[in-house]
Amino acid sequence: MSSWMVDRWYVAAWDAEVDRAPVARTICRVPILLYRTLDRRVIAMRDACPHRLLPLSMGIREGDSIRCRYHGLKIGPDGVAEEMPLKTERLNTAICVETYAIAEKHRFVWLWVGDKAKADPALIPDFWPCSAEGWTFDGGHDRVGCDYRLLIDNLMDLTHETHVHAGSIGQPELMEAPIETASEGEAVTVSRWMPGVDAPPFWRGALKQDGPVDRWQVCHFVAPSSVIIDVGVAPVGAGATLADHDRQGVRGFVIDSMTPETGTSCHYFWGMARNFDISDQGFTARFKRQQGGVFAEDIEILEAQQRSILANPDLKLRAYAIDGGGVRARRVIERDIQGGPRAPSNESIAA
Amino acid sequence: MSSWMVDRWYVAAWDAEVDRAPVARTICRVPILLYRTLDRRVIAMRDACPHRLLPLSMGIREGDSIRCRYHGLKIGPDGVAEEMPLKTERLNTAICVETYAIAEKHRFVWLWVGDKAKADPALIPDFWPCSAEGWTFDGGHDRVGCDYRLLIDNLMDLTHETHVHAGSIGQPELMEAPIETASEGEAVTVSRWMPGVDAPPFWRGALKQDGPVDRWQVCHFVAPSSVIIDVGVAPVGAGATLADHDRQGVRGFVIDSMTPETGTSCHYFWGMARNFDISDQGFTARFKRQQGGVFAEDIEILEAQQRSILANPDLKLRAYAIDGGGVRARRVIERDIQGGPRAPSNESIAA
Amino acid sequence: MSSWMVDRWYVAAWDAEVDRAPVARTICRVPILLYRTLDRRVIAMRDACPHRLLPLSMGIREGDSIRCRYHGLKIGPDGVAEEMPLKTERLNTAICVETYAIAEKHRFVWLWVGDKAKADPALIPDFWPCSAEGWTFDGGHDRVGCDYRLLIDNLMDLTHETHVHAGSIGQPELMEAPIETASEGEAVTVSRWMPGVDAPPFWRGALKQDGPVDRWQVCHFVAPSSVIIDVGVAPVGAGATLADHDRQGVRGFVIDSMTPETGTSCHYFWGMARNFDISDQGFTARFKRQQGGVFAEDIEILEAQQRSILANPDLKLRAYAIDGGGVRARRVIERDIQGGPRAPSNESIAA
Incomplete structure (x- = not known):
């Protein structure tokens, strides 16, 4: 019962608001975590560790991954688990956190709200004066x-x-x-x-x-x-x-x-x-x-x-x-x- | 499902609490605006502009009227629109805000809660020592x-x-x-x-x-x-x-x-x-x-x-x-x- | 729809937290009042006067009883009324506040949550190192x-x-x-x-x-x-x-x-x-x-x-x-x- 369109791009942040440190932001009722990888790509994922739901934004970025600050589950930039809390436990790559389609254009970081398969950068609103x-x-x-x-x-x-x-x-x-x-x-x-x-x-x-x-x-x-x-x-x-x-x-x-x-x-x-x-x-x-x-x-x-x-x-x-x-x-x-x-x-x- | 009588007078304010400046007060769950006209009558109206619901108590009193501080709709002391936000727009006097029956007696401003047609000053409680x-x-x-x-x-x-x-x-x-x-x-x-x-x-x-x-x-x-x-x-x-x-x-x-x-x-x-x-x-x-x-x-x-x-x-x-x-x-x-x-x-x- | 076991002992307080002055604490959603009698027994009762529900923890302890600070109903350590608000009113000992089974062991004050008739001190968890x-x-x-x-x-x-x-x-x-x-x-x-x-x-x-x-x-x-x-x-x-x-x-x-x-x-x-x-x-x-x-x-x-x-x-x-x-x-x-x-x-x- 939401009052907004879905399957659309929404501004999630200014380009300069997102850097290496995790940023927490609720978008269309969903807690989201944003950060940049070393090659400056913006990553957006659900801000809840798939293990015990601690906000991943409280975690520590290691390289391009995030390690949860509760039990240390390590999540890669693709949202997939890279290391279990216990080093002796076999990695289960079925463990993952939802990630979101992101595009950067016209000085903004845009996040796709809706069905990720439909995310098409061509649909980003044309804010041409912001980058011309x-x-x-x-x-x-x-x-x-x-x-x-x-x-x-x-x-x-x-x-x-x-x-x-x-x-x-x-x-x-x-x-x-x-x-x-x-x-x-x-x-x-x-x-x-x-x-x-x-x-x-x-x-x-x-x-x-x-x-x-x-x-x-x-x-x-x-x-x-x-x-x-x-x-x-x-x-x-x-x-x-x-x-x-x-x-x-x-x-x-x-x-x-x-x-x-x-x-x-x-x-x-x-x-x-x-x-x-x-x-x-x-x-x-x-x-x-x-x-x-x-x-x-x-x-x-x-x-x-x-x-x-x-x-x-x-x-x-x-x-x-x-x-x-x-x-x-x-x-x-x-x-x-x-x-x-x-x-x-x-x-x-x-x- | 209220726990109070209706079709009754309730004290809305002390006489001295209400003057030319708008006063906001919620009475029986209804946001109400109170102010006095130049001839000292007390006006009570719903504290929400009929246009976009901004509290009229945030507005500016002009003469005996109130002008909404959002788009400038002007409401007269009878609750009826006197000026549209756009001066070129024809005045629609069907636009009005609910007003309430008010009586002043025994140092109090009384507001009728219920069916306005039944408001009878004779029904005001007899607080005679307050004014004898x-x-x-x-x-x-x-x-x-x-x-x-x-x-x-x-x-x-x-x-x-x-x-x-x-x-x-x-x-x-x-x-x-x-x-x-x-x-x-x-x-x-x-x-x-x-x-x-x-x-x-x-x-x-x-x-x-x-x-x-x-x-x-x-x-x-x-x-x-x-x-x-x-x-x-x-x-x-x-x-x-x-x-x-x-x-x-x-x-x-x-x-x-x-x-x-x-x-x-x-x-x-x-x-x-x-x-x-x-x-x-x-x-x-x-x-x-x-x-x-x-x-x-x-x-x-x-x-x-x-x-x-x-x-x-x-x-x-x-x-x-x-x-x-x-x-x-x-x-x-x-x-x-x-x-x-x-x-x-x-x-x-x-x- | 509670998420805890009932008919069990729970820690209500450290032994030293409870003394002669009333202590208010909500346990398993129930407001509880704790205090000690002169002979150091801990009393636990519902923290609401049976008369008009003012928290008894706001009251005044008189001997081993609590007198409500609103109308003065006096409640004994057994939860039964000992004095009516009006001294001339005949005491009605059917007036009482719910009391709870209490046991003191291993430095803690334990409160029985559930059916008081089943409260058995033998069921207190064996925290032996706390008192050995x-x-x-x-x-x-x-x-x-x-x-x-x-x-x-x-x-x-x-x-x-x-x-x-x-x-x-x-x-x-x-x-x-x-x-x-x-x-x-x-x-x-x-x-x-x-x-x-x-x-x-x-x-x-x-x-x-x-x-x-x-x-x-x-x-x-x-x-x-x-x-x-x-x-x-x-x-x-x-x-x-x-x-x-x-x-x-x-x-x-x-x-x-x-x-x-x-x-x-x-x-x-x-x-x-x-x-x-x-x-x-x-x-x-x-x-x-x-x-x-x-x-x-x-x-x-x-x-x-x-x-x-x-x-x-x-x-x-x-x-x-x-x-x-x-x-x-x-x-x-x-x-x-x-x-x-x-x-x-x-x-x-x-x-």
Whole structure:
């Protein structure tokens, strides 16, 4: 009775979060252990020794293997036992721990949730700005005490910025720009095109020139649980359009990928990819700190929302005009789950 | 399966606890938001935005309305939407949050729990000493981790003072005075009349004269969940009787009103109304501090009792002679609930 | 649906833990109160006043009786009411609290869990080294957040010392000595005989002579939930054998008795009895501190194991060669329980 898609890739970690030392992380209710082999491959296995279930993350890595800290069963990177607790006992290679398909791409470690036989790296969401030439990308990771879908709702509707981020990035004029919501297959897009406006200071600094700009904000829901927000400005007359604004100005992508931990908690991987000032590490560090502060404002709201949902079991979430993007994203998820096991939802659409 | 009466007024707050800023309080398992309009009316509404359920108590009051801090839905004091999150969206006045009937009387804010159509201010318990001419009233509010009925038991039997309040107000001689328990309709009374006794220091100070006194303690259970204790002394010969002791001496009422929060927690509103030294604010402040200290002794016992009830599910509460008042009060509650849905009770009467 | 044997004696406390002041302790899910009478008998009763269930452990001992701190009901050491809350109320000696059979032996206070009529002191496990002439015994008590059977598993297999106690007592050579597992009736034994080995420093100091030794470690499971480990060394040639090593060298018994608190927590009573340097109190104190430190390493592992069992409900504990002793001990327990109500087990044997 899970509320997430299966047979999908989910972000398990930032690339830099996983190194030789074991990292424990619960993903879609399963305790998982992550570490890298000497040749830098990421290994993911169930974080429980097949012998007496002590978390293997408490164990000791020996070469590319993990030795359990309770009785010393040694497990290789393929999950198969390599040494019994008692050296005199004959090795039983039927003893093994479940391992998971892993792929590393676009600065993230992706874990396949579902039937391992179906894991295909070609299915990894295309976060191209995170790894393309001429771009730079950095960000952070927070554990949030809410259903991951509340974060999708949040990100597919940027009008919340006015209220939640009143003290930081909220700009009332965003509320006045018309939005367009579209979907095709599993993709959902919420677009805001603001032609001939004053550039806010951040974007003027990025563009390094004065004068009116065409500005855009395009939120993309990417199944199973990411939101990529294409943001930027181009000088008026440079020829940028909603359909084509790749080379006319400065551009960034707010990257948000949510991985369920339990039904009411998730991992939030967030960051910013940009195609300007890409060698300015001071800019990168300052922006990451600012973005972390903005998302802390969201987290306070989202965790309060989750507690309120649990405290008001007779009430349902309602959707208004601004929620079109989130509603469609939830439909994509639910449709997919219903193909498999049925997911309960407290969403009622009153658009 | 609640253990409290419905279609009744319950104390939601002291009058002074509620002002312009929103106050969040769970009453009978429902998260409630309280605030005052500019003309000082108290508004009570479900503490969850009808849009995405963020607690409205996290919102911002604008005039007499509340604006949700997530997407900015604005709700009027009648609970009806006044402004959509997106200014361009047509207002849908079908969007509303549940509001509750409120009455202010005897220094308390009362909230109607049940069918709003039946809310009748005439049904508010008559706490006359809290607001009568020639009387003064003050007190406090504590959240207690116990079933509210354990507090009723506690207050309908003052013999516990000897043990629980040994270090403060406990007086062994109270144990020797005979008590009389009576009930009529929903009213239950436990009376103790002590003729020709020495006045304890507190009462001698109040009376401002020496010599023997007639002393009384009369506990009144007032449905659905209050206990009012009429206490005082009159000089011997002044003609005071159990039936008539209103003007012969000095008199106070210990006011106790318990409002269920959950099945195992409640709000405890307590205070003292008195008809002597009514302008002596120093006395009022000192007495409130003392009363708070005495009730803290009760709270320690009551929360331990609640934990023990849960830890010993095979045991039942038993009633002895001293518990007659509490037993009858619980019967009043249970009889009323059984008219509605059946309430479980772990009370077994062995009087 | 309990996972422990009933109609058995369990350790409730060290003798010195119980004195005149009431001690509260939950044993096999039942809140229990322990104290001593003036003539030093230990009394055990349900820790809930029969009146309103306040823990009697919050009460005041008066002579050999306990007076409840709520309304003053006085309970004698036989569990029968001796005084009502109201002195004028006729004493009802049908009012009583459940008492439990208690026996004091081998430095422990034992409590009979089950049908009191069957309590027979002859059934107390024979911890003779804890009280025999020429021996000394001391130890400690910890509350551990795990099923008591995980501690039995732990103690019936000492190979875990190499990994869990790598920084303290772990010795890899123990892993190489062959073990023999035997059982008869409810007794289970895991024996390790190491002839002609170097004595480790601890044992050389105890033996007070150099030269090779015969060394032994014999783990005895003693139903319902103790493990006694016979350890020691004798000079080569002194004639010690696995069957007879009582007088040829120095010997100690690691005493471990586990008493269930809930299904996932227990009391751990541990200590060391020895037949050498028995008057050296400094040795006793130092060894107890060291042993406490070693067991703290186990507790960290055991509580992590318990959490992992709960977090991985689809996985089962597996048994390898080293687990033979624990597996047989669990079978003894399960067989006994199945005679009564069926106990669930997550043990799957793959030895």
